[in-house]
Amino acid sequence: MQCEICGKEIRGEPATVKVEGSEFNVCRECEKYGVSVKRAPVAVKENASPVTFVSKQKAPKNYFAGLDKDIVEDYDVVIKEAREKKGWSQEDLAHNMKEKAHLIKKIERKEIMPEEAIIAKLEKILGIRLMESADSVDGYKGNRNRETTLGDIVSIKRK
Numbered sequence: 001m002q003c004e005i006c007g008k009e010i011r012g013e014p015a016t017v018k019v020e021g022s023e024f025n026v027c028r029e030c031e032k033y034g035v036s037v038k039r040a041p042v043a044v045k046e047n048a049s050p051v052t053f054v055s056k057q058k059a060p061k062n063y064f065a066g067l068d069k070d071i072v073e074d075y076d077v078v079i080k081e082a083r084e085k086k087g088w089s090q091e092d093l094a095h096n097m098k099e100k101a102h103l104i105k106k107i108e109r110k111e112i113m114p115e116e117a118i119i120a121k122l123e124k125i126l127g128i129r130l131m132e133s134a135d136s137v138d139g140y141k142g143n144r145n146r147e148t149t150l151g152d153i154v155s156i157k158r159k
Contacts, residue, residue, distance in 0.1 A: 001025065003025070003026045003027040004026055005026050005030040005033060008029075014027070015036065016036070017030075017034030017035060017037060018034050019034035019035075069131045069132065070133075071113065071119065071130055071131060071132075072129075072130055075107075075114070075130050078130065079128070082126035083104075083108075083126060086126070090108065097125055099118065099121070103118070
């Protein structure tokens with residue numbers, strides 16, 4: 001076994017020291033660099049069965065969960081009309097959302113697209129819907145049993 005500080009081969013029993021919150025197995029020379037950790041001897045019964053640890057497995061995270069929804073195209077108008085309906089200024093809305101007024105101004109001028117957390121706050125505070133299913137965005141209501149084609153994704157503009 002090697003010393004975890006200097007790398008020398010440890011002869012005999014290694015010392016366990018704590019250095020800035022981390023424990024290391026070290027040689028006797030490097031023992032001075034940390035605080036010695038005393039380990040209580042573990043009593044082992046002769047007929048004891050080995051301990052098995054059961055770990056809880058988390059369900060795998062679905063990274064595509066929110067991709068079936070998209071923000072409405074005229075989100076800036078929807079937000080502005082809902083805010084004005086409540087009689088709030090941009091500063092009032094920002095205060096109620098605990099955000100900066102500059103953010104609201106940029107969203108209403110359509111300079112930036114709001115993040116999911118901001119969209120959720122806007123929907124809750126203003127009582128509006130900003131997200132719609134991706135199928136209704138393009139008007140596609142095709143057969144779900146067939147594979148998606150390029151024509152399902154692209155809309156062709158003709159003169």
